[in-house]
Amino acid sequence: MHQVSVIKVEERVSHLMLGWQPAVDLRTVRDDFTCRAPGWSFLQEEQNGLRFAYKALLHRTWSSAYLGQPFAKAGRWLVQTCSAYFESESELRSEIFAAIHLTAGLPARGPEITSIKVCNTAQVMRNLIFREGRLLLVIEYNKARASNYHAFYIVRYLPQRLAELVYLYLVYIRPFISILASQLRFSYLHANEFLFPDPRHKQKHLSPAQATDILKRLTMRFPAPISLSLYRQSALAIAKRYIRELIQRADFYKPKAASDPTKMIAAGVGHHPRVLLTEYAIDSALPVQLQPELLEMYLQLSTLWQDWNRQYYEDHRNLWTTAAVTPATGAAIKSESRGLKRGLPADSLPVSSLNKRQAPLIAAPRASLDMDGFRYDAQYKILICISCESAFKQRKLHGTDT
Structure with missing residues (x-):
């Protein structure tokens, strides 16, 4: 299921890119955790030079065909071909949702994963962020505010190939769809801040019920198709049985070795290691509650989840x-x-x-x-x-x- 979800996205992206395969190097992508300006995302970062990258795909469509039909004729867009392209892009969003939810790490709650934002709004920060060549899914979990008045962050790292495909979608396909819809006056297809807008155009983003339908379509060949809640329960059961055996019992805040550098530095200044890691030498490019040590922990967890599923697939596909x-x-x-x-x-x-x-x-x-x-x-x-x-x-x- 995990392997198929990424393969589906790969095939659909190639289909919508009209066979064009631009080079992708996520290590060169610049992003800023601290920028909270409304409407801002990595696409607006001047160093990336991606604001008008979609025009390369736009120019290709004038001389290309889709499903055997040309995009334009006599300088005008053909509505039938464009509508087929719009429908395929809607399917791609569903496939990206399934791939992210299944492979990025232990599954998020329905309302959290369906409301992922690709750019800032006046109220909240975006959820998709690039850092050190990886694409992170950052969710600020606010339920804890009721007890301690502080939110904490949950981070999931996308597999590298899926991250590259999502990058192609955000840089080329999504902006091109928005421009094409504007020229054809399809107002309901204009992109908003959500990665997964409602395909029925009745609300701003995908609902948990619609997300469940996506998973059920992906697993319709199973004896019992999987819903959002069933997958979350199943994934946690797998993690408790298998993933915990792979996790090394390392506590970033309480180094055990006497020669541990963090412990030695903390002792040298008269502090507990936890104080050193959380209150001193804070990385200003990150939120205070989301420092490199915590990101490293989430990276290890996402990697273990992805490696275990990949290894399970390799061990069993021949049987x-x-x-x-x-x-x-x-x-x-x-x-x-x-x-x-x-x-x-x-x-x-x-x-x-x-x-x-x-x-x-x-x-x-x-x-x-x-x-x-x-x-x-x-x-x-x-x-x-x-x-x-x-x-x-x-x-x-x-x-x-x-």
Whole structure:
């Protein structure tokens, strides 16, 4: 799921960039944590020179086609082609949402992730910020104000490839869409401060219900499509079981080694290490509550999450293939069970005894395996659920096992 979400964004960005692949080096992008001017983002930073970068894509469209149709004819935009481009950009926003929510780190709450801002407003600061060649998702969590009158920051680092794709979207595709919509007088398509505006144009940004629909479309082949709340619970369960085993027990505020530089410097000036890290030598380019030590901790957490998912994918992709599942119920289960006991191949079972309704897809192993809750019979290529005795048949589809 994590791998597919990024691949979808990559394919869609290439599609909307009309095959053009400009060089991207995020290490050269300048951003300012401390700038709170309304409307400001990294695109307005003079050193970046990106304010009118979208014009390169605009000029390409005059001589390019989209879905086999030209963008313009006789100096005028063709509405049908432009509308198809608008629809594809809307799909890209949904795919970017899914990719960020799944891969940036442990998942945020629905209202937090759906209301991500790409530029400052008069009330709040933007959430997407570039720093040291990485794209950060910074959320100021205000729930703590009720108890201590101070908010704290939650930071998630996007995977590098996804960060580059989001950069291309923000620098080229999104501004081009806004200009094109203005020229065609599609007022409801004008970009606002939110990264994920409401596709139905009824509110300013994506709602948690719409976000859940995006995740369900991505996981529609699962036995149970995943909602925002279900994914958050699942991710935390995975983190507690697996990620914590990878996290080194390091406390930035309480160095344990006697030779630790922070501890030695703090002792030299008569302070506790925590005081040194939080009250002295503060980096003025960052909010006081979000200093480099805290950013480093969040970077480690995001990296562990991404590395674990990547490694899990590498370890299991050779064992699993996408398989069509036809859940058998009632008499059909008994028929398949009898067929297995008699040594009959599942192909001999009558079609009428199976549920003909198209079912979700799951991953099925290629070799004979015993898994938690499932048993795979390699001889007959059948996956059996131990709890309910449902049997799923592996078939040939277009020359491949499914």
